[in-house]
Amino acid sequence: MLSMATQVVAPAAFAAHPLGTNDLNTRTPIKHVIVIYGENRSFDHLFATYKSPSGDSVMNVLSEGIINQDGTPGPNFSKATQYQASDTNGYSVSPSKTQPYSVLPPPLAGGHQYASDSSPPPFATIQAAENADYGLLPRDIRLLTTGATGLKPGTVDTRVLNATSLPPGPFQLTPGVPYDAYAASPVHRYYQARQQSDCDASKATEMNPSGCQQDLFPWVEVTVGTGSNGKSQPAGFNDQTTGEGSASMGFYNVAQGDMPYFKKLADEYAISDNYHQPAMGGTGLDSIMAGFADAIWYTDGKGNPATPPTNQIENPDPQSGTNNYYTQDGYSGGSYSECSDSNQPGVGSVISYLQALPKKVAPNCDPGHYYLLNNYNPGYFGNGTVDTKDTYAIPPVPTDSIGNVLLNSSVSFRWYGEGYNAYVQDPASPT
Template identity: 45%
Template sequence: MLKTALARRFGLLGVSLATLALSPGVRAEDANNQIKTASPIKHVIIIVGENRSFDHLFATYVPKSREERVLNLLSEHIVKADGTPDEKFDRAHQFQVTSAPNGASFFISAGSANKSLYSKLPAPDLGGVQAPTGLPILSIPGGDPGLPAADQFLFGTGGTGLPVSVGPDTRITNVNNLPPGPFQLTGPTMPYDAYTADTIHQFFQMYQQMDCAIDKEHVSRGNPTGCLHDLQSFVTTTYSTAPGGTPHDTGQTMAFFNMQKNDVPYLKFLADEYTMSDNYHQPVMGGTGPDSVPLGFADQVFFSDGNGHAVTPPASSIYNPDPLPNTLNQYTVRKQWFNCSDQTQHGIKPILDYLGKLPYPVQTKCDPGAYYNAVNVNPAWTPQGTPSGAGSIPPVTMTSIGDLLSAKHIPWKYYGGAYNVSGTGAPLDGIYCNICNPFEYQVNYPAMRADHMRDVTDLFNDLKNGTLPAVSYAKPDGAMDGHPASSKFDLFEEFTKNIIQLAQSNKEQWESTAIFVTVDEGGGFYDSGFIQPVDFFGTGPRIPMIAVSPFSRGGHITHVYGEHSSFVKFVERNWYLGKLSERSRDNLPNPRAEDENPYVPVNMPAIGDLFDMFDFDRGHDHDRDGGGDRH
C-alpha cells in the first residue's frame, strides 16, 4: 500500500486504470495507489455485525485517556461499575402503558396519564434458545471457514444447559426480581460466551419503544427531540404475548454486558487503541434489511415495477399496526409494506405529527405512492443472480455507491460469509445474509457479481496477497455475526479480530488502510443516547462504531452524529465521487455542535462523514468542508 504521502494523480500517467492493473509486472496494489483520494486512506473495509446497541456493549466502558469522555450508563450514573443500579437509575426506568394514548389507533408516545412504572422488570425470556451443548454447526465437517481453526470450538460452547427453551432465563442473576431498568446480562451462571434470546426490532415497534413526543414531559434542553426510550419492555412484551398468554419477549431488551467484568474484550481493546464514536446510530427504526440498505444507497428501497416506478403492492401485504380490539399493542396486521406519503394509512399519522413538531424542518422522504418495507423482505435477486420470486422486493433502479465507484473504475467488493455455498445445498447453505447485501436489490446486480461479489474467504486471501480493493464490505455469515439467539457476540469479535490481524500482517498495505467495525442495528436493546430524526424512517438508537487504522490511534472518542449513510459519505468524499441522488442522505451537511452538548447538532438534520475519526497529516489534501476533521 501507499506510504503516508498522497499518490500522484492517476490521470498524469496517460493510461487507464484497467490497463495499469493488467500490465505485466504491475500489481493491483500499485494500481489502487494511483487513484486520487482526499486522504492517505487507499483501502477501506467496513465490517458489519448484528443487533447490538451501544449501551448494550459499552454500558460500563471507561476511556483509556482521562482527556476523553464517553456517554454511557456508567458515565450517566445509571449503573455502577459492578453493574448494579446507581443514583440516577431512574433515568432509564421502564414504564407500562395502562390506557390507550391514541384511542384505537397506533401510538408512538405516552404521557404520565397513560403509563406507570413497572414494579419490577418483566422477567427476561429464553426466547426459544436451548442448545444445551452448542449449535448444530459443530457437526459440519471442517467447521465454518469464516474463523481460524483455533476458534472453531466457540460454536460448541455457550448453550443454555437448561431443559426448556421458553420462560425466564434462569441463568440471569435475580431474573424474576430485576428493578425496572437496565441489568447486567452476565454473572456467575451466565458467561459472556453464551447464546441468549433475541428481542423484537422492527419499524413500528421501535418507534413505540423510543416514546418520542414534543411536549413538556418529553423534551429537555439536552433532548430536544423528546425520545425517552422508556417503553422498551412494554412494547416487546405486549406485542409478543397473546392476551392471557405466558409473557414472552419480555425484559431482555434492557440487558447489557459489563466491560469492567471482561465482557466484550476485543471491542474494548479496539476502543482503547483506536477511535470510537459514541454518537453513531442505526440509520432507521427497525431491523436488519432496512438498516443494511443505507450502506449502499444512503436511502430506502421501495416497491416498484422493476423499472424505477413506484407501484402498489398486494393489499394483503400492507401493514396495519393499529391494536386489535381490547388490546393495547396486538397489531391488527403484521405484513411487509407501508405508504408514508398518505397519512390516512394505518400507523402513519402519529409519526408525521411528531416529525411536524420537531424544532427543525424535516423532509419525510416519503415519495408519493411509494411503499417501503416495515420488516425484512428478501431482495430482488438471490446471491446467484436469479430472481427471488414472489414476495420479494422488485429490482430498484436507484444509484448505489457501487455504481459511483464502478463509473470511476475504482475497485470494490462485497464479501459475504457463506456466499460461495449459498444455494448449493452444501453445509452452511442458508446462513449467507441476503437482506444484508444492499446491492442485491439493484436491477443490475446479476451483472455486478463477477467483479464485485465474493465470499469472506476471498477477503482473507486479498488481505494476505495485497490485492485488497479500494472499498470493501465484510459481512459474516449468520453463525458468527453476533446476532442474539443464532450467534453470540464473541464469535463476531473473533471474526473481526481475524480480519484486522490479517490486514495488519501486510505492513505495506496496512499503512493506508482503514477498517470500520460496526453492526447493522441495535436489535431492540436499550440505549440512552440522543436520537435525531432526519426523515420518516429514522435515525434510530446508537450502535457501536470503531475506526481501526494507523490514522486513528490513541483511544479517541468522537461525538459527531453519524449513521450508515456516513460510510457512504466517507467513500464519496475520499474518492471524489459526488452524490447518489437528490434525495439520499449523503446530501445532508456534516454536523456542527456546541461544546456543552456535542451530541446534538445545531444544524439538524445533519450526518457526519467519518473523517472526524482520523488524524491525517496537515500536509495532505483533506478537501475540508467543515466536517469536524481531527487535526
C-alpha cells in the same frame, strides 16, 4: 458501529484484487475504511461500562451514572426507569404511560436449549461445526459448539441473577449469561422502535432535541414483540407470550472482561457512542440504508412503484380489545408503508411528531411509494439472478446503491459475508 481507517499498503498486497483507478486518489492519507456492524444490539448493550483508554469522553449508562462499574444500579438509575403504557385505539409513537414498572418483566430464554448437529446452533461436535462454517479461523470453530441455554425457549431466563425481581432499568447479563451464550434477541422493527423510544416533541430540549424518552422498551416487547403476522392475539396472552420479556434492557460489562475482542477494537480504532443505526427498524432496513444511503420501495419488478400485497402492508393499529397488539406486522406480515399518506396506519402519528418538532422534519416520501421498513430477503441471488419464488423478497429496484456510485467513480470496494462464495454457487443451499 466500529470503523477503522488505514494507511495505504503495498500494491502487491492487492495483486489478486484489481484496484479502481481512483482508489489512491484521496484528500487525506487514509486510503481504506473498514466498517464493522454488530447486528441487533445497541451501543449500551455492548459498551455500557466502556471507558476510553485515551481518556476521551464516552456517553453510556456508566458515564451517565445510571449504573456503576460493577453493573449495579447507579445514583442516576431512575433516569432509565421503564414504564407501562396504554394504546388501545390507534397507533401512537408516544402512547399514554400508565405507571412505571416496579420490577421488569422477567427476561426470557432465547436460542437452543441443547447443542445439536441436526438442529444447530450450537453444534454438538467440532466436526459438524467445521463442515458448516466458511468464515471462522480454525482456532475459533469451538465457539460454534458453546452457548446452549439449558432452558426451554420462552421461559424465564434463570441464568440472569434475580430474573424475576429486576429493578425497572438496565441489568447485567453476565456472569449468568456468558458472553458466548445464546440469549433472547430484543425486537428490532420500525414501528416498535418508534414506540420504544417514546418520542414526544413537547419534551424536546436543547440537550434532547428529539424529545425521545427511551422508556417503553420492555412494554413494547411484551405487548407486541416482533409482530402479529396478521393473526389474532393468542388466548391467554401475557408477558411471556412474545418470547422476549425485558431482553432489551440487558447489557454486558466490558469493565469485568466481557467482549474482549470488541473492546480491543474500540481501544485501538474509532468507536461511535452517539450512533446506533441509520434508521429505526430491523436488519433489512438498516442494511439497505447502509448500502444505498436511501430507503427503497416496492416495485413491479420493472422499476415502477407498485402496491404490495395487502398482508405485506404495515398496520400497527392495535387489534380490537388489545393493548398494542398490532393488526398487521411481522416477518411474514406487514413490512411496507406508504409514508407520504398520513391516513395510512401508523404513518399519521410519525408525521405528526416530526412536524411538531422545534425544527420540523419532512417525511421525504414520494406519493404512491411503499417503502420497506423491516426485514425482507434480497431480490437477487448471489449469482445475480432474480429471486422470483420468495414471497418476501424485495423486487428489483431502480435506486442506485453505494456500490454503483463507487464503481462509476472508479473506486473499488469489497463486501464480506460468511458463506457468500457457497451461496453464489448454490443459492438454494441452507448454509
